[in-house]
Amino acid sequence: MLHLADITANLDIYTAGLIKRNLPQASELLAKVIKLDEDRKATQHKLDNNLAEANLMAKQIGGLMKEGKKEEAERAKSKTAELKQENKALGDKLAGIQAELQGKLYQLPNIPHTSVPAGNSEEDNEEIKREGEIPLLHEKAVPHWELIRQYDIIDFDLGVKITGAGFPVYKGRGARLQRALINFFLDRAEAAGYKEMQTPIVVNEASGYGTGQLPDKEGQMYHIDEEDLYLIPTAEVPLTNIYRDVILNEEDLPIKNVGYTPCFRREAGSWGAHVRGLNRLHQFDKVEIIQIVKPETSYNTLQQMCNYVEQLLNDLNLPYRILRLCAGDLGFTSALTFDFEVFSAAQNKWLEVSSVSNFENFQANRLKLRYKNENGQKQLLHTLNGSALALPRILAAILENNQKENGIAIPEVLRPYTGFDRIGER
RNA sequence: AGAGGAGUGGCAGAGUGGUCGAAUGCGGUGGUCUUGAAAACCAUUGUACCGCGAGGUACCGGGGGUUCGAAUCCCUCCUCCUCUGCCA
Numbered sequence: 001m002l003h004l005a006d007i008t009a010n011l012d013i014y015t016a017g018l019i020k021r022n023l024p025q026a027s028e029l030l031a032k033v034i035k036l037d038e039d040r041k042a043t044q045h046k047l048d049n050n051l052a053e054a055n056l057m058a059k060q061i062g063g064l065m066k067e068g069k070k071e072e073a074e075r076a077k078s079k080t081a082e083l084k085q086e087n088k089a090l091g092d093k094l095a096g097i098q099a100e101l102q103g104k105l106y107q108l109p110n111i112p113h114t115s116v117p118a119g120n121s122e123e124d125n126e127e128i129k130r131e132g133e134i135p136l137l138h139e140k141a142v143p144h145w146e147l148i149r150q151y152d153i154i155d156f157d158l159g160v161k162i163t164g165a166g167f168p169v170y171k172g173r174g175a176r177l178q179r180a181l182i183n184f185f186l187d188r189a190e191a192a193g194y195k196e197m198q199t200p201i202v203v204n205e206a207s208g209y210g211t212g213q214l215p216d217k218e219g220q221m222y223h224i225d226e227e228d229l230y231l232i233p234t235a236e237v238p239l240t241n242i243y244r245d246v247i248l249n250e251e252d253l254p255i256k257n258v259g260y261t262p263c264f265r266r267e268a269g270s271w272g273a274h275v276r277g278l279n280r281l282h283q284f285d286k287v288e289i290i291q292i293v294k295p296e297t298s299y300n301t302l303q304q305m306c307n308y309v310e311q312l313l314n315d316l317n318l319p320y321r322i323l324r325l326c327a328g329d330l331g332f333t334s335a336l337t338f339d340f341e342v343f344s345a346a347q348n349k350w351l352e353v354s355s356v357s358n359f360e361n362f363q364a365n366r367l368k369l370r371y372k373n374e375n376g377q378k379q380l381l382h383t384l385n386g387s388a389l390a391l392p393r394i395l396a397a398i399l400e401n402n403q404k405e406n407g408i409a410i411p412e413v414l415r416p417y418t419g420f421d422r423i424g425e426r
Numbered sequence: 427a428g429a430g431g432a433g434u435g436g437c438a439g440a441g442u443g444g445u446c447g448a449a450u451g452c453g454g455u456g457g458u459c460u461u462g463a464a465a466a467c468c469a470u471u472g473u474a475c476c477g478c479g480a481g482g483u484a485c486c487g488g489g490g491g492u493u494c495g496a497a498u499c500c501c502u503c504c505u506c507c508u509c510u511g512c513c514a
Contacts, residue, residue: 041476045482048476048483051482054494054495055483058444059445061494062444062494065444065494077494084494
């Protein structure tokens with residue numbers, strides 16, 4: 001959520017930022033928000049004054065009662081009725097204004113960083129780096145959805161039987177390989193100074209609002225009606241909401257946490273012929289890193305997190321490219337996002353496996369996540385996160401890129417985790 | 427899940443209708459004393475909003491209600507504890 005005082009102080013920047021986000025009516029939207037805030041202040045001021053008066057009268061009545069002046073007290077009481085009614089109306093009005101203001105603010109996305117290219121769709125994303133060699137596959141090479149059948153390591157039909165489409169069953173060496181990747185990612189993160197956290201994978205509404213999945217993306221999350229809870233679409237939600245309503249000390253910073261969780265996405269409407277196999281699932285595993293840092297260091301941190309992700313891809317020996325997302329493709333809460341895509345050779349396709357973002361204080365403002373600076377003032381922090389990494393597409397790329405005529409070679413770094421160096425015929 | 431009990435400031439813990447934003451203790455911060463430290467003593471110490479300021483308002487688990495007035499009474503939800511039941 002954008003910070004109201006910041007908007008007022010830097011109206012031009014915010015207007016331009018939202019226009020870049022393809023919100024041509026930004027100026028009117030912000031004017032409305034500012035107007036609402038002014039209304040809020042005026043109404044609250046009036047209500048506060050009235051309440052002060054009512055408090056005073058109540059005290060006087062109390063005094064009169066004590067002195068035994070019952071009649072005077074009764075007379076004073078009758079005078080409060082009108083004031084009370086007025087305050088009730090003012091209170092309702094204030095609540096209405098606040099709800100409307102809150103609603104408007106919730107609908108405003110974060111403003112893009114200056115380096116974010118203009119654009120409407122993924123077509124306009126800027127490729128800033130390409131690394132690694134695209135493997136030459138043998139003649140009979142096939143996409144991963146063939147390979148998993150051939151080697152019997154992932155079973156979509158079983159998933160359909162148990163649950164439905166998009167919930168695969170990992171079997172034998174397939175399961176082992178996935179577990180190896182999870183452990184590899186967690187160990188690496190820990191070595192890089194991230195603290196491992198195991199969180200709930202079901203969250204309440206407040207958490208959804210805290211990181212920005214709610215109010216507008218509820219269609220993307222599975223909802224448990226009975227308890228009014230949501231299945232997490234990413235570990236970002238629980239990992240970051242740990243710090244909701246928290247005031248940190250300067251020496252606690254930076255916060256660096258990592259968590260492995262399953263993630264659940266309804267992906268309503270995004271299914272199609274181009275999405276096959278492991279490319280898009282309703283349930284998938286992901287290791288997520290988050291950082292909470294002082295505002296002035298957050299872009300260094302973003303770079304550092306990108307370097308970290310890059311190193312993982314290098315170590316897995318996967319060809320990848322890095323994209324700077326354009327304004328139109330940028331997530332609602334993000335100021336700057338780098339997407340990492342690996343090349344899955346048999347599909348001849350780039351697959352997004354990580355998204356590393358700086359949210360600046362957008363989430364922190366919703367979360368009320370602050371720290372006490374050296375002057376004792378409370379200041380909003382910056383939050384960042386990144387996938388490190390998302391499992392299924394990494395798996396797809398490993399399977400496709402490393403396929404030989406007699407099996408699939410396991411990347412060196414994973415062998416200590418898998419305990420085998422290839423996946424062969426069943 | 428059923429029965430009972432409880433949720434108060436960083437922590438512990440008083441307060442059951444009116445000078446209570448809240449006693450007291452611990453902790454924190456500043457100071458006195460000391461070569462230094464400890465102890466002792468003095469002062470100070472919640473959050474948010476409005477206001478240039480003086481100051482005002484709200485907050486005693488969340489929401490609603492009764493009352494001139496609510497931490498205190500009522501309703502409701504949440505959480506924790508004890509006992510019973512169930513269970514990985």
